[in-house]
Amino acid sequence: MVDFEQDIKNCVSVLKQGGTILYPTDTVWGLGCDALNEEAVDKIFSIKHRPREKSMIVLLADARDILQYVATPHPDIITIVEAFERPTTVIYENALGFPDNVVNEDGSIAIRVTTDPFCKALIKRFRKPLISTSANISGAPTAPIFDSISSEIKEGVDCVVQFRQNDKTINAPSRLIKMADDGSVEVLRG
Secondary structure, eight states: OHHHHHHHHHHHHHHHTTTTEEOOOSSSEEOOOOOTTTHHHHHHHHHHOOTTTTTOOOSSSGGGGGHHHHSOOOOTTTHHHOOSSOOEEEEEESBBBOOTTTTTTSSSSEEEOOOOOHHHHHHHHHHHHHEESSSSSSTOOOOOSSGSHHHHHHHHHSOOOOOTTTTOOOOOOEEEEEOOOOOEEEEEOO
């Protein structure tokens, strides 16, 4: 059995230094960093060869944390998010507190509240939101399991999580919805 706790300690140490991680999420394997550190986010764009105009997802551990990072969320947002039955990334208008390279040009932010035990523990221990983007070169197919992640990605990060590397379960990417300030929802990816 891989030591979950040691992975958390290693990741937190790397994240605090502005480093990048390769880690399992509630959907696919992800590249991550401190979502509040502009230089760390730039490293993720470089590793992925991703255009800077394409914003990335932010992971939070608890629905109540949305209130800290979105200026005008729907009054019932915590209840709404906690009712999701599968991983759902929500695009919110009026992001707060993130560096420019995390926020979309229109001021929106994509946030998923994770239910994955590893991600939840990592975010809570780190005490900051994480960037989460699929662990693949931009434009290449998403790697559904650890073994399908390219060596370029694996070698490009500062820390590779050991936990769940042997898990062959294939999870779908998150559902993607856009929520306006008035609570109206548009499904962008089912």
